[in-house]
Amino acid sequence: MENWNQQTIEDFRRDLLDWYDQEGRSHLPWRQNQDPYRILVSELMLQQTRVDTVITYFNRFMDALPTVKDLAEAPEEQVLKLWEGLGYYSRAKNLQKAAKVVAFDLKGNWPESYDDLLSLPGVGPYTAAAVASIAFGEVVPAIDGNFFRVFSRLLKIDDDIAKPKTRRVFYDIVEPIVDPKRPGDFNQAIMDLGTSYMKTKDPDTLHSPVKKYNAAYRDGVEEQYPVKTKKKKPVLQRYQALVVENEDGDLLYEQRPETGLLSGFWTFPLRAVESVEELEGEQLTIKPVVHVFSHRKWEIWPVKVKAPNKLEENQAYLSTERQNELALPKVQHKLLDAIKEQ
Template sequence: MENWNQETIENFRKDLLAWYDQEGRAHLPWRENTDPYRVLVSELMLQQTRVDTVITYFNRFMTALPTVQDLANAPEEQVLKLWEGLGYYSRARNLHQAAKVVVFDLKGAWPESYDDLLSLPGVGPYTAAAVASIAFNQAVPAIDGNFFRVFSRLLKIDDDIAKPKTRRVFYDAVAPIVDPKRPGDFNQAIMDLGTSYMKTNDPDTLHSPVVKYNAAFRDGVEDQYPVKSKKKKPILQRFQALVLYNEKGDLLYEQRPDSGLLAGFWTLPLRPIDSIEDLQGEQLTIKAVTHVFSHRKWEVWPVKVEQVEKLTHNQRFLSPAEQEAMALPKLQHKLLKNLKEQHDVSK
């Protein structure tokens, strides 16, 4: 691993921030100011989601809930509906709970340090560092995928970024490099660098504003960084989705348990099966709906049933209008699309 002296560190900061001031993505709506609420909302939205996608969601969210007080007082269903389509709904629920903590427990006073921000629901090391540096000018590195990629190449850090303990290696290596006067801009510049000149695939390192600091590029081994062991393939699980309409054309839904995948959401009643031979009912389609979570792959077969013995406390028939008004997970949208296509084919 490369070790920079103080002169190199200061020159790197100067070159990086000069480029950021000239070409950074200042047009992004969450960069209009450093309000911690806007920073937190944007950072949670940006996890696992492309910037271009987030812009529309962020603007819509801010229009509906412009302050942390508005979010704290909003019903969960509204929050989830505004989040609908972004996926990873635990982020939305945690954001909602964090707003309640700030407004009701802390009387509107935001935690300002990295350590104190970690106490908010759903705020992990990266998010805490991003908010602390951008909103409160704390000199801490915000370590995400872009950060790993950029500094693994600049410093030739060989540690496996798939291992949790590696975060500490990067933190210790880069903490002295973060600009103490402009830590928020420094971290955002690294984000922008990681999505432009130092992308995962087809990087344009030769024209990077910090190419002269890139040890991996200098040594012709940039494609070997970051070091990351392969993820295990997601485990396949099969389900049948019960399709039952009442005489009014309303569709039977079932609310998922409060914990686990799709916690609290309404979907078609899902029943686990070992194989497609275990399907019960009149099969609607020979094509299953698939949905991949981080560690699970679901294969869901919609099957038409004539009745259920008795509705349970977590089941109800929903009209098309009620379905439209509810926040539904992506899997359920896939199932509805499947049903519509099947209906159109059968006409």
Template sequence: MENWDQQTIENFRSDLLSWYDREGRAHLPWRENTDPYRVLVSELMLQQTRVDTVITYFNRFMKALPTVFDLAKAPEDQVLKLWEGLGYYSRARNLHKAAKVVAFDLKGAWPESYEDLLTLPGVGPYTAAAVASIAFNQVVPAIDGNFFRVFSRLLKIDADIAKPKTRRVFYDAVAPIVDPKRPGDFNQAIMDLGTSYMKTSDPDTLHSPVVKYNAAYRDGVEDQYPVKSKKKKPVLERYQALVRYNEDGALLYEKRPKTGLLADFWTLPLRPIDSIEEVDGKQLTIKPITHVFSHRKWEIWPVLQEETADPAQNQRYFTEAEQEALALPKVQHKILQGLKES
């Protein structure tokens, strides 16, 4: 691993922030100010989601719930509906819980330190560091995928970023490099660098504003960084989705358990099967509807079944208009689209 002396660190800060001031993405709506509420919402939305996708969601969310107090008082159904399409709904639920802590328990007084921000529901090390540095000028590195990629190449850090303990390696290496006067801008500049000149594939390192500090590029091994062991393939699970209409044309839904995947969401009743031969009813699609979670892959076969018994306690029929008002997970939208196409 490269070790920079103090002069190199100061030169790097200057070159990075000068570039950020010239070319940084100041137009992004969450960068209009450093309100911790806006920072927290944007950071949670940006996890596992592209920036250009988040812009629309962020603006809509802020229009509906402009302050942490508005979010704290909002019903969960409204929050989930505003989040619909972003996926990873636990983020939305935790954001809602965090807003209640700030608004009701702390009377609107935000935790300002990295350590105190970690006590908020759903706020992990990266999010706490981002909010602390951007909103409260705390000198702490915000370590995410961009951060791993940028500094693994700059410093030739060969620790496996798939391992949790590696975060500490990067933290210790980069904490002295974070600009003490502009830590928020420093972290955001690294984000911008990681999505432009130093992106995962086809980086334009030669024209990077920090190319002279890039040890991996200098040594001709940039494509070997960051080091990351392969994830296990997601486990395949098969389901049949029961499609039942009542005499008025309303569709039967089932509320999922309060824990586990898609907790508390309404979906068509899903019943596990081991193979296609176990499908019970009239198949409505030629091929299964597929959806991949981080550790599981679902294959879903929609099957038409006649209305027989009354709905169970966790089931009810929804008209088309009522379905439009529901916050539905992406997999359910895929099922509905599959039914339309069939």
């Protein structure tokens, strides 16, 4: 592993921030000021989602709920509808929980330190560091996938980033490198570097503003970093989705439990099956609808069945208008689209 002396660290900070000032993504709407609310919303939206996609969602969210108090007081249904399409809906639910803590418990006073921000619901180490550094100027590295990739290559850090303990390794190594005068800009510059010159595939290190600091590039092993063991394949689960239509053309939906995947959302009633041979009812698609979560892969066969004699407490017929009002998970939209195509 490379060890930088103080002069190299200062040179790196200067070159990185000079580039960021000239070419950084200052146009991004959440970079227009240092409002911790806007930063928190953007950081949670950006998890698992591309920047280009988030911009539209962020602007719409801010137009509807411009302050942390607005979010705290909003109906959950509205929050989820604004989030619809981004997926990973636990992010939206935790965001509102965090807003309620700030707005109600803390009387609108934001936690300003990394450690205190970690106490907010849904705020993990990366998000806490991003808000602490960008909004409040705390000198703390915001370690995400971009951060791992950039510094593993710059310094040839061989630790496996798939292991939880590796975050602390990177933290201890890079904390002294973070610019003490502009920690927020430093972290955002690393984000921009990781999505441009130092991408996962086909990096353009030849033109990178920090090429001379890149030990992995110098030694011809850049694409070997970061070191990461492959995660296990998602577990396959098969379901049949029960499609029931009443005389008014309304469809039967079922609200999922408050815990587990898609908690609290409305979908067609789903029943687990082991194989296609176990399906009961009229198959409505030739192929199953496939949806992949981080650790689960669902294959779902929509089947038309007779209406039940009695609805369960968590079931209801929903009109088209009501379906459009609700935030439906992506997998439900896939099922609706598959049925329409047939």
